[in-house]
Amino acid sequence: MNDCQNAEMRDQLPDLLHERLGATERSVVIAHLDGCVDCRDELALLRVAHGTLIKATPRVDLNFIVEALPKTAPRARPLSVSRRPMWTDWRIAAAAVVLVAGASSYSVLGRHSGVVTPDSLVAQAVAPTAGNPAAPTQRAESPATPTRSQQAETVLADGAPVATEMSGLGASRLGDLNEKQLKALLTEIDQLQATPITEPDPVTIRVDTKGSTTSPEGL
Amino acid sequence: MTDAPQGSGSGGERAGGGGDDQRDLELIAQWKAGDQRAASALVERHAAALARFAVASGERNEVDELVQDTFVRAFNSLDGFRGDSSFRTWLFTIERRLLLDRRRAEKRRRDRLEIQEDDAATEYDALDSVLADETQRRMREAVKQLSPTQREVFTLRVAEGLSYKEIADAVGTTEGAARVHYHNAMRAVKEFLDE
Numbered sequence: 001m002n003d004c005q006n007a008e009m010r011d012q013l014p015d016l017l018h019e020r021l022g023a024t025e026r027s028v029v030i031a032h033l034d035g036c037v038d039c040r041d042e043l044a045l046l047r048v049a050h051g052t053l054i055k056a057t058p059r060v061d062l063n064f065i066v067e068a069l070p071k072t073a074p075r076a077r078p079l080s081v082s083r084r085p086m087w088t089d090w091r092i093a094a095a096a097v098v099l100v101a102g103a104s105s106y107s108v109l110g111r112h113s114g115v116v117t118p119d120s121l122v123a124q125a126v127a128p129t130a131g132n133p134a135a136p137t138q139r140a141e142s143p144a145t146p147t148r149s150q151q152a153e154t155v156l157a158d159g160a161p162v163a164t165e166m167s168g169l170g171a172s173r174l175g176d177l178n179e180k181q182l183k184a185l186l187t188e189i190d191q192l193q194a195t196p197i198t199e200p201d202p203v204t205i206r207v208d209t210k211g212s213t214t215s216p217e218g219l
Numbered sequence: 220m221t222d223a224p225q226g227s228g229s230g231g232e233r234a235g236g237g238g239d240d241q242r243d244l245e246l247i248a249q250w251k252a253g254d255q256r257a258a259s260a261l262v263e264r265h266a267a268a269l270a271r272f273a274v275a276s277g278e279r280n281e282v283d284e285l286v287q288d289t290f291v292r293a294f295n296s297l298d299g300f301r302g303d304s305s306f307r308t309w310l311f312t313i314e315r316r317l318l319l320d321r322r323r324a325e326k327r328r329r330d331r332l333e334i335q336e337d338d339a340a341t342e343y344d345a346l347d348s349v350l351a352d353e354t355q356r357r358m359r360e361a362v363k364q365l366s367p368t369q370r371e372v373f374t375l376r377v378a379e380g381l382s383y384k385e386i387a388d389a390v391g392t393t394e395g396a397a398r399v400h401y402h403n404a405m406r407a408v409k410e411f412l413d414e
Contacts, residue, residue, distance in 0.1 A: 001412065001413055007402075014376050014380055020380055042405070045409070045412070046377055049358055053275065053378035054271070054378060056274060056359060058270055062259070062266055065283070068291050069258050069294050070295060
């Protein structure tokens with residue numbers, strides 16, 4: 001049995017056998033078959049092979065197969081299952097941001113304790129009694145609530161020596177204050193702006209080594 | 220429900236390509252919508268072809284179980300069937316994978332038990348005895364002497380009428396390689412029959 005030299009035609013013989021050719025292709029192959037003994041022989045061989053393979057197939061119990069099939073289509077996973085981790089992730093991220101911001105604020109405020117920490121307020125309350133008695137009056141005359149930098153400026157502009165202020169700050173504890181001082185402290189606290197800031201105005205303290213006066217400067 | 224048609228033309232369940240593929244997609248959609256009869260129809264359309272492919276691939280025992288496993292696995296993962304290939308080609312792919320798994324497991328078992336099984340006497344050969352037609356008996360012998368890959372490709376091309384592209388998808392090779400395997404198989408069959 002010889003092979004036809006027209007490989008394209010030979011390739012289409014199984015398709016002709018299974019009627020998978022379009023009308024045009026089919027007519028071309030049929031026309032070729034009319035003049036090609038080798039392809040006719042091969043097509044005949046294909047028919048025998050096809051019949052043989054079909055006959056050789058063992059019987060299959062279809063009921064046996066169908067009984068094992070799932071009764072309904074498997075359900076797709078609900079979307080909420082996959083969305084839940086996203087929601088959790090978002091909350092974790094938000095919590096982390098809040099924690100970082102809070103920690104940063106606390107750290108910054110702690111570094112500038114002379115401005116807003118309770119100890120500084122204690123120092124403010126104590127300073128007039130230790131140094132200049134007129135200072136509280138001067139502060140009380142201020143029409144507006146001072147900003148933090150203004151507070152620092154006011155305290156230091158009271159004329160009390162820094163050394164005194166700092167020693168007062170170090171020595172003062174809430175338990176050491178008398179009733180008047182505590183009231184003054186509470187008044188200061190009431191006047192504070194409660195909104196925390198993450199970036200307080202920087203303050204530098206210039207110390208005059210010859211005299212005892214100091215003056216703060218905001219940069 | 221009856222047994223798969225045997226010895227009837229193309230298997231009695233498939234004549235062409237595109238129209239049948241469309242019908243498969245419709246049946247799949249019906250089954251997904253809860254129509255159990257659609258599953259039966261799909262089994263009826265493809266079980267015989269899967270059994271043929273199993274035999275051509277050298278499976279001689281428990282063909283029913285293999286075909287059943289193929290359908291069960293296919294129906295359990297129908298969501299993964301995108302219709303890039305025909306449903307039948309997809310089934311062949313699954314069946315072939317199962318066959319390879321079985322062979323590996325069987326090889327491990329044989330290695331463990333050190334049993335040399337003589338698989339000469341099988342249902343496949345028993346069927347030979349009832350084949351009256353000498354030509355068909357010779358043809359069976361000719362197909363038998365092909366290499367496993369040649370036999371798979373030859374069966375899918377001749378018995379199922381798959382294109383080279385579909386064969387390549389089913390057996391995990393290229394279209395060109397499938398064509399070469401087919402022509403080598405055809406040449407070997409001719410030479411065997413000419414002896």
